[in-house]
Ligand SMILES: Nc1ncnc2c1ncn2[C@@H]1O[C@H](COP(=O)(O)OP(=O)(O)O)[C@@H](O)[C@H]1O
């Protein structure tokens with residue numbers, strides 16, 4: 001007999017749990033849909049009905065726990081997935097980023113991660129919700145046994161890739177708490193709202209590789225991103241970012257490809273987010 005597909009598993013989960021059980025599980029940090037492939041996740045995030053089930057009290061912006069639910073089809077329950085919803089309306093104004101742009105920056109960061117082929121940011125979309133337009137991101141269950149503070153200094157391939165992605169994104173807020181170690185060993189980056197400033201703002205806990213030469217795979221990925229800016233990726237970013245911010249991204253990629261090294265921390269500004277975790 002054929003293995004059940006990811007969709008079948010997610011659908012049978014939805015059939016097994018009551019709505020209350022799903023909400024309770026989501027609020028405890030579970031992904032109620034189980035494992036979803038990226039295409040399915042993006043479809044459910046984009047098209048599912050979004051309901052807010054709680055507010056994340058530790059977060060600095062209005063960040064909500066939500067469920068996205070596909071309608072029943074052909075007599076079968078639709079997929080229900082746990083997500084994070086950050087409405088633009090709930091963004092706290094900042095002095096160094098234009099108001100109401102953080103959700104777009106998160107979606108743009110996801111687009112760059114997708115184009116890199118490295119899969120470093122959970123599926124993220126822009127859509128309407130109960131509190132208006134905002135970013136909706138798939139909730140990722142983390143491996144609670146991994147102490148991020150203990151691993152951020154380690155030479156892990158996943159962290160090295162995030163460090164390079166952040167150099168492209170000009171990420172001003174790569175804290176330890178924005179790194180999610182997953183049960184399958186991957187590490188993903190979240191809260192990517194403070195990216196794509198025009199001026200250099202890279203602030204990260206991932207400086208281990210500063211000044212080190214890029215390997216061939218890294219150069220190939222940067223070249224692919226650079227090409228992408230002239231094609232699909234550029235088109236996608238134009239919906240989300242200012243033209244100056246896209247030009248600055250192009251310049252950062254060109255500089256990385258010319259030097260073929262990880263960046264060095266600037267001496268004249270803070271380069272580690274505060275607090276770092
Ligand atoms: N997609 C996600 N999956 C799992 N946990 C997440 C996800 N997004 C955020 N979190 C957790 O929620 C916390 C707060 O979210 P964050 O995006 O940092 O909100 P804020 O912009 O308000 O700081 C994060 O530090 C992380 O622990």
Ligand SMILES: [Mg+2]
Pocket residue numbers: 059060178191
């Ligand atoms: Mg945060």
